Structures are given as structure tokens and as C-alpha cells.
Amino acid sequence: MEADPKSSEDDRQRLESITQSYAAYQGLGVSIAGVLALSYGWIRLAGGFDEHHGWWLLAMQLVLWSNILLPRLFSRFYYRPKFGYVKPLSPQITDRQFWAVSAGAVVFGVILVPFVILPAWEHSDRLPFEPFTLAIGVALVGSGLFNLNKPNYKPYFLVFGLALLTLAFLPTFHIQTHKQVLSSWFWVAVGVFDIVFGWDSHRTLVRNLAISDREQNHV
Amino acid sequence: MSSLPDQINGLDRVIHEPARLAILTVLSACDEADFTFLLRVTGLTNGNLSTHLSKLEAARLVGIEKKFVGKKPQTIVSLTDSGRSQLEDHWRQLKELRKQASAVSRKALRLTFS
Numbered sequence A: 001m002e003a004d005p006k007s008s009e010d011d012r013q014r015l016e017s018i019t020q021s022y023a024a025y026q027g028l029g030v031s032i033a034g035v036l037a038l039s040y041g042w043i044r045l046a047g048g049f050d051e052h053h054g055w056w057l058l059a060m061q062l063v064l065w066s067n068i069l070l071p072r073l074f075s076r077f078y079y080r081p082k083f084g085y086v087k088p089l090s091p092q093i094t095d096r097q098f099w100a101v102s103a104g105a106v107v108f109g110v111i112l113v114p115f116v117i118l119p120a121w122e123h124s125d126r127l128p129f130e131p132f133t134l135a136i137g138v139a140l141v142g143s144g145l146f147n148l149n150k151p152n153y154k155p156y157f158l159v160f161g162l163a164l165l166t167l168a169f170l171p172t173f174h175i176q177t178h179k180q181v182l183s184s185w186f187w188v189a190v191g192v193f194d195i196v197f198g199w200d201s202h203r204t205l206v207r208n209l210a211i212s213d214r215e216q217n218h219v
Numbered sequence B: 001m002s003s004l005p006d007q008i009n010g011l012d013r014v015i016h017e018p019a020r021l022a023i024l025t026v027l028s029a030c031d032e033a034d035f036t037f038l039l040r041v042t043g044l045t046n047g048n049l050s051t052h053l054s055k056l057e058a059a060r061l062v063g064i065e066k067k068f069v070g071k072k073p074q075t076i077v078s079l080t081d082s083g084r085s086q087l088e089d090h091w092r093q094l095k096e097l098r099k100q101a102s103a104v105s106r107k108a109l110r111l112t113f114s
Helices: A005-020 A028-045 A055-083 A095-121 A131-146 A155-168 A178-209 B004-009 B018-028 B035-042 B046-058 B081-113
Strands: A086-088 B030-034 B062-069 B072-079
Touching: A005 A086, A005 A178, A005 B018, A005 B030, A028 A055, A028 A178, A055 A095, A055 A178, A055 B035, A131 A155, A131 A178, A155 A178, A178 B035, B004 B081, B018 B030, B018 B035, B018 B046, B018 B062, B018 B072, B018 B081, B030 B035, B035 B046, B035 B072, B046 B062, B072 B081
Parallel strands: none
Antiparallel strands: A086 B030, B030 B072, B062 B072
């Protein structure tokens, strides 16, 4: 180990960035949630979870909740024992913000989705595109373009954003109906995105913290 | 102004020792971290990390808090205020030394080829 001020300043910035986004880099839970979303999409594609039986709504809620709960569970039972705990100088998301978002998700999932949004989607066929898929696609493309010149640029944001935009316009060309896009292909795309995003985050964390696996400094 | 070798000899050896400097640099990038995290980032062994932390604690550069999470013991380490300012001073000194050393070597090169 050398005490070079320049490389140490770089190291410090790298460490600060890792500690700041430590929770976001714990991506295995997101990947598992992605597997659930992907499975849900495929099952819907294959004709499972028929809308007449009501199971689809329960399964969708499970997929939505897994995106919130699995990262927390993985953080507590996998990442903390294996990689340790660190409190950033200025945390990106506080516990209070996390629970506020979770409460919002409950309201969204339990009240707004079945009673407000789903009835509204019954009429979304009048639009030439699928609005929800379009919104998520625009968000991902926007995020991809915004980070284009940044060192932590992730090209898959742009790729998946463009894929979702393409899916959103399938009804325009009568290739798929609005419902087909939203109930199956949307989940397939989001599932694959979650798997890639989660795995990439996990890999970044391991690469930056698993120094002890590569070399042990006996000083 | 003291000479370059004097300034190098004058560096705080508690901080300047490479493993301890690594620990302090990690801690300067966060509010607090536990033993496992420090092990991961510094690549030190359990025994080495423990020894260096004891020395840093004795020099009042870090604070160590031992507690239990469930049934598991957890050691939380953080930089003290004086530790943070001493580390900043140390890096400032090193930068200054680097600048001076570069100037000395440039001068030596000029003398060699003149």
C-alpha cells in the first residue's frame, strides 16, 4: 500500500460514492423480484392467471411488493452479515422516506390500482399507445440520456427504455392489444430490466468491497 | 522552513502507517462503519484490523462502540472530530511534500543535463 495523495483522493471519492449508494448497490433482492416479474409476465403470456379468476391481481400485488420487501430482506440477512454495515455521510434515502414511500405503495396497490386505475384502463383502448408502458419507457430513456456522459453510465437504461417505448406502440400497429402489452410483455421487460439492474449493482458492490477476497494485506 | 527529509520524518506515524491510513481514509468517506465493512474494504486480516483499530482508538483518532444486534456482536467505528481534522492535515502535508519532492527532482534533472 502506498500513501499517494492523488490516488488516495480518488479512492476516497470512490468510497464516498459507494457508501452513499450502499443500499442501492445491494441488488440481489431486486434481481429476485425481477425473476418474479418475468415469471408473472410469461405466465400471463401463456394464458395463466386468467383475468376471470382474480388470481392475476393477487400475483401482481405479490410482484409489486417483492420489489419493496426483497431488497430489505436481502440487505438484512445477506448483505449486512457478508459485507458489513456503513452509514453514509449524507444518506440518499432515510428510513422515514423509505416508510413514506412504502405507505404510498400500499395506498397505490390496495386502493388506487383496483378501484381507480384499473377501471380507467378499461378505456385506455381509445389511446393509440399503452400509456403506462410509455410512461415507464420515457422515464428509463430520460434517465439513460441524463446519465449519458457520467462515469457511472448504465447503457441498459436506454436499451430497456427504448424496448418499453416500442412495446407501448405495438397497439398502434395492431400487433398487440393494450391489455396484452400491459399484462404480459410489460412485466417481461421490467423483469429482465430488474434482473440486469440488480445483478449489475451487486457486481459493482462486490468489485469495490471484496478486496479481501483478492488480496489480504498482512501489515 | 525545514528540509524535505525533516518534514518526512515529522509526519505523524500513527496516521502515516499504510494500513491505518487506509482505515482512516475509509472512515473519512462515511459517518460510521462496522468491523466487517472495514475488513472488506481494507483487505486486512481480523487480527491486523483489530490491532490497528486499538492503536487508532488509543490515539483518539477513532471512536469504537461495541453493541449487540440481536445475538450478534457488532463493532461500530467512526472518526472522531480531531481524527477527521488530523487526517485532513496529514493529506495536506503529503500533497505539499509531493509538490516539493517534484520540484527537487526537476532541479536535479536540470543539473544533470546542464
